[in-house]
Amino acid sequence: MAIARSIVDIAVAAAEKGNARRIIRVNVLAGELRGIIPAQLILCFGLMSENTLASGAHLSLETTPLMARCRTCEEDFAVKDYSYICPGCQGQGIQVVSGTELRVRDIEVE
Ligand SMILES: [Zn+2]
Numbered sequence: 001m002a003i004a005r006s007i008v009d010i011a012v013a014a015a016e017k018g019n020a021r022r023i024i025r026v027n028v029l030a031g032e033l034r035g036i037i038p039a040q041l042i043l044c045f046g047l048m049s050e051n052t053l054a055s056g057a058h059l060s061l062e063t064t065p066l067m068a069r070c071r072t073c074e075e076d077f078a079v080k081d082y083s084y085i086c087p088g089c090q091g092q093g094i095q096v097v098s099g100t101e102l103r104v105r106d107i108e109v110e
Helices: 002-017 038-048
Strands: 021-029 058-064 068-070 076-078 094-098 102-110
Touching: 002 021, 002 038, 002 102, 021 038, 038 058
Parallel strands: 021 058
Antiparallel strands: 021 102, 068 076, 068 094
16 A cells, blocks of 8 residues: 555656646556565555546556576576575575666656
8 A cells, every 4th residue: 555655646746747637657667576466556556546646547567577696606697486596606695686676667647
């Protein structure tokens, strides 16, 4: 619910800045690690956007995969099944490079 609320806030603020009459679509990027259930987020978004410029807007959710970089050999790889081990050198010193983000990528207005 808190996530849906902040998405609505961000979208409405951007739409007001551009003097839009209403928001048609909101494109959101969500990292795999966020564990967002799309249907649930879309439902919450619908409720939270009532009586705002985002009322009736379509929420489009794009999931970004969990990616990590090995600190030893600097290889980037996709993390599967939460296995934080480098497939190249079996190193365990890794850094997560994507999959934790959550942001409004852009909005479409009229
Ligand atoms: Zn490595």
